[in-house]
Amino acid sequence: MHSSPELLLEARGIRKSYHKDKIELPILRGIDVGFAAGEMSALVGRSGSGKSTLMHLLATLDQPDSGEVWFDGSRIDNQSRARRDQYRNSQIGIIFQFYHLLPELSAIENVLAPAMIRRSVLGYLRDRKSLRLRAEAMLDRVGLLNRSQHQPSEMSGGEMQRVAIARSLMSNPKLLLADEPTGNLDTETGATILTLLRELNQEDDLTIVMITHDDSIAETADRCYRMCDGLLEDNASNRDASDHSGSAKLETVAA
Numbered sequence: 001m002h003s004s005p006e007l008l009l010e011a012r013g014i015r016k017s018y019h020k021d022k023i024e025l026p027i028l029r030g031i032d033v034g035f036a037a038g039e040m041s042a043l044v045g046r047s048g049s050g051k052s053t054l055m056h057l058l059a060t061l062d063q064p065d066s067g068e069v070w071f072d073g074s075r076i077d078n079q080s081r082a083r084r085d086q087y088r089n090s091q092i093g094i095i096f097q098f099y100h101l102l103p104e105l106s107a108i109e110n111v112l113a114p115a116m117i118r119r120s121v122l123g124y125l126r127d128r129k130s131l132r133l134r135a136e137a138m139l140d141r142v143g144l145l146n147r148s149q150h151q152p153s154e155m156s157g158g159e160m161q162r163v164a165i166a167r168s169l170m171s172n173p174k175l176l177l178a179d180e181p182t183g184n185l186d187t188e189t190g191a192t193i194l195t196l197l198r199e200l201n202q203e204d205d206l207t208i209v210m211i212t213h214d215d216s217i218a219e220t221a222d223r224c225y226r227m228c229d230g231l232l233e234d235n236a237s238n239r240d241a242s243d244h245s246g247s248a249k250l251e252t253v254a255a
């Protein structure tokens with residue numbers, strides 16, 4: 001029997017609507033989903049199905065109208081903004097389809113930027129040597145140490161995504177949320193990014209939740225949750241996290 005692994009991140013009964021001109025647009029209509037520690041999961045669905053909205057809620061960048069988000073045994077959606085920021089900054093790495101790098105900064109400065117912003121000037125000056133060493137180690141981890149002085153305009157899309165991944169790893173997060181991480185890349189470059197994410201998952205024990213509209217990318221994950229019109233479909237194609245070569249098998253979502 002497939003045993004239920006420990007959940008790192010869980011959404012319970014999540015509902016979210018946007019409002020425009022007094023009209024309610026229900027986007028998430030009751031989402032129950034759990035992401036197991038140490039696994040790589042995919043949230044797949046068509047454009048507009050609510051994937052990014054759910055990811056923002058899981059990252060506490062936004063709050064649900066109702067429902068709960070739990071991380072590592074604690075409820076996080078109802079915490080103060082300061083606590084939610086602290087949780088996100090220390091526990092979660094986030095990467096996006098368009099990398100969100102600052103164009104005027106070098107690769108290493110981009111990797112360092114969030115850590116600099118989070119510290120006071122004095123705090124940064126105190127920690128700058130160790131932060132720089134960590135940034136170099138993270139660029140090395142993604143195979144780009146030799147490009148540390150290059151600006152985004154001097155890099156390919158795949159290299160920019162690698163820099164964004166290095167930046168997301170600076171705080172040694174438990175969880176990486178990836179919103180269409182290969183969406184702006186050709187198939188071959190996308191595959192190298194997926195391979196890197198899988199390495200981080202297996203070698204560094206990073207739990208990954210990846211959003212995609214592409215079934216072939218979703219199928220590379222251990223578990224695949226399908227969103228449709230703000231709901232999760234009843235079945236998810238899952239395979240044992242220890243088996244990264246076999247084909248997916250169907251299992252009911254443990255919600």
Ligand SMILES: Nc1ncnc2c1ncn2[C@@H]1O[C@H](COP(=O)(O)OP(=O)(O)OP(=O)(O)O)[C@@H](O)[C@H]1O
Pocket residue numbers: 018019020025027045046047048049050051052053054213
């Ligand atoms: N701030 C907002 N105000 C109003 N509607 C919004 C807002 N943000 C998103 N929406 C709507 O919510 C729906 C879901 O959007 P969301 O970005 O979560 O979908 P998605 O599945 O991630 O789509 P895509 O793959 O195209 O990014 C869409 O119809 C979108 O237009």
